[in-house]
Amino acid sequence: LLSLIGGVKVIIDNSVWDGSYRSRLKNLRDELLARNDEELEESSAIMGNQIRHQIDSFERDRVNVTSNENTGYVTSLADGIINISGITGAMSGELLQVGDAKAMVMNLEEDNIGAVLLDDVSNIIEGTEARATGRVVETPVGDALLGRVVDALGRPIDGKGSIRSEKRMPVEAAAPGVIDRQSVNQPLETGIKIIDAMIPIGKGQRELLIGDRQTGKTAIAVDTILNQHDKNVKCIYVAIGQKNSTVAQIVERFRQQGAMAYTTVVVSGASDLAALQYLAPYTGATIGEYWMKQGQDVLIVYDDLSKHAVAYRTLSLLLRRPPGREAYPGDVFYLHSRLLERSARLSDELGGGSMTALPIVETLAGDISAYIPTNVISITDGQIFLQTELFNSGVRPAIDSGLSVSRVGSSAQYRATKKVSSSLKLDLAQYQEVLAFAQFGSDLDTSTRKIINHGRHLTELLKQPQYTPYAMEDQVIMLFANQKGYLDEVPVEKIGEYEKQLLLEVHSAHPGIIGRLRDKRDIDDELSAQLDSVISRYTTRFIVAVR
Numbered sequence: 001l002l003s004l005i006g007g008v009k010v011i012i013d014n015s016v017w018d019g020s021y022r023s024r025l026k027n028l029r030d031e032l033l034a035r036n037d038e039e040l041e042e043s044s045a046i047m048g049n050q051i052r053h054q055i056d057s058f059e060r061d062r063v064n065v066t067s068n069e070n071t072g073y074v075t076s077l078a079d080g081i082i083n084i085s086g087i088t089g090a091m092s093g094e095l096l097q098v099g100d101a102k103a104m105v106m107n108l109e110e111d112n113i114g115a116v117l118l119d120d121v122s123n124i125i126e127g128t129e130a131r132a133t134g135r136v137v138e139t140p141v142g143d144a145l146l147g148r149v150v151d152a153l154g155r156p157i158d159g160k161g162s163i164r165s166e167k168r169m170p171v172e173a174a175a176p177g178v179i180d181r182q183s184v185n186q187p188l189e190t191g192i193k194i195i196d197a198m199i200p201i202g203k204g205q206r207e208l209l210i211g212d213r214q215t216g217k218t219a220i221a222v223d224t225i226l227n228q229h230d231k232n233v234k235c236i237y238v239a240i241g242q243k244n245s246t247v248a249q250i251v252e253r254f255r256q257q258g259a260m261a262y263t264t265v266v267v268s269g270a271s272d273l274a275a276l277q278y279l280a281p282y283t284g285a286t287i288g289e290y291w292m293k294q295g296q297d298v299l300i301v302y303d304d305l306s307k308h309a310v311a312y313r314t315l316s317l318l319l320r321r322p323p324g325r326e327a328y329p330g331d332v333f334y335l336h337s338r339l340l341e342r343s344a345r346l347s348d349e350l351g352g353g354s355m356t357a358l359p360i361v362e363t364l365a366g367d368i369s370a371y372i373p374t375n376v377i378s379i380t381d382g383q384i385f386l387q388t389e390l391f392n393s394g395v396r397p398a399i400d401s402g403l404s405v406s407r408v409g410s411s412a413q414y415r416a417t418k419k420v421s422s423s424l425k426l427d428l429a430q431y432q433e434v435l436a437f438a439q440f441g442s443d444l445d446t447s448t449r450k451i452i453n454h455g456r457h458l459t460e461l462l463k464q465p466q467y468t469p470y471a472m473e474d475q476v477i478m479l480f481a482n483q484k485g486y487l488d489e490v491p492v493e494k495i496g497e498y499e500k501q502l503l504l505e506v507h508s509a510h511p512g513i514i515g516r517l518r519d520k521r522d523i524d525d526e527l528s529a530q531l532d533s534v535i536s537r538y539t540t541r542f543i544v545a546v547r
């Protein structure tokens with residue numbers, strides 16, 4: 001009786017006769033909330049008259065009678081999972097209205113449906129009415145979302161008011177087909193020297209960031225977003241299962257450096273329902289797809305898919321789906337493949353837009369052979385592996401050049417960068433190999449000492465502070481100096497100072513070199529000779545000064 005407030009409610013098979021006061025109050029509330037913003041801004045007198053009119057008509061029709069395949073009632077509720085009987089016309093992924101809350105259909109069985117709640121509402125009980133909306137779960141899309149922080153359903157959570165976007169799209173969508181795509185041949189600049197030089201990423205590529213916790217995976221993703229300033233790339237950062245305080249720090253960093261002007265942040269925190277953590281990356285992909293289909297370039301970061309898989313496992317087990325390896329459901333691979341396949345570079349006939357994905361996966365004790373890491377590695381076009389030992393030894397970013405690879409990006413690399421970085425991977429591999437043997441003996445020949453010396457200087461050059469992305473032309477200048485051997489003459493501890501002063505010298509005294517690199521993105525013989533002369537003279541002066 002308390003759930004009805006008053007009146008009577010009768011349920012027979014698929015028909016519901018609802019004459020309760022609660023039902024009438026709910027209808028009154030829905031009618032008032034359905035009014036648009038302009039109506040709500042009318043004077044209080046007019047609003048008062050409208051409310052009085054609604055109350056006057058409240059008693060005229062006491063009974064709600066619904067009898068169709070789209071209306072049912074809750075038969076059980078536990079841990080955010082509800083079973084509903086009576087709805088026979090629902091589709092998978094459909095949005096349901098359950099009392100005052102929303103839910104999403106995930107199980108379709110013969111005599112009932114299983115759904116997950118998308119709102120944390122405590123007043124849903126057995127017998128609560130559920131209605132199928134005929135729509136799948138959707139999110140607002142468009143430029144109105146730039147600079148905003150939204151939840152997994154696209155609702156604003158940044159306190160800046162509603163998002164005025166007329167366009168909405170389903171969070172689940174089919175990935176572009178093979179014919180709709182084109183090859184990746186345009187670089188996406190991260191601003192991180194070791195990545196742009198050795199593990200380049202192309203627009204439309206999916207490059208995995210993988211490593212143990214606290215090794216700098218998010219830092220690389222954040223720096224990549226910061227580097228898209230003035231590059232006409234829209235960015236989406238999806239935080240899945242992260243602490244809200246951590247996400248707030250990232251959003252504040254974006255604001256400080258002007259990145260929120262071209263960025264949307266989708267948040268489903270650690271305290272949110274598992275269903276929202278499951279939906280968040282699909283919502284982010286839909287927001288990005290809208291811009292991609294408009295012919296624009298998009299970068300999306302999924303931070304991280306390990307927590308996303310855990311959220312899906314939680315939902316699946318609660319829905320009584322059979323568990324598989326490590327208790328993950330059998331379709332967890334499909335879960336991530338249908339998400340990451342939505343990233344692509346579209347054909348010119350479809351506008352030529354692109355969506356580049358940087359999924360993040362967390363490993364335990366560096367084990368990349370675990371279930372989720374191997375799944376995502378097989379889906380993506382390469383991985384950037386961050387190593388705990390490198391991080392603890394002071395190498396930041398702590399990227400393992402041996403295990404990291406890009407299967408696409410080298411074909412999208414700028415010619416200038418490719419020319420000055422062709423030998424970097426081999427140089428670092430030789431250094432790591434020789435260094436292991438050098439620990440057991442003190443008598444080293446000249447060539448071995450030269451390899452070790454060059455490797456130490458190169459490792460120091462590739463170090464980079466957080467939140468300081470490098471422009472392409474600055475990277476080329478420093479890698480050119482390394483290629484010509486000038487760095488090997490500088491004391492290792494002075495590499496950072498040398499780099500800073502050299503770039504300052506070239507920018508101030510030789511702006512023509514910077515302009516040619518920025519415009520042509522290639523190094524011809526004339527520019528190579530000019531750069532060689534400038535760096536040679538500067539290096540001589542620097543070495544004399546430090547000695």
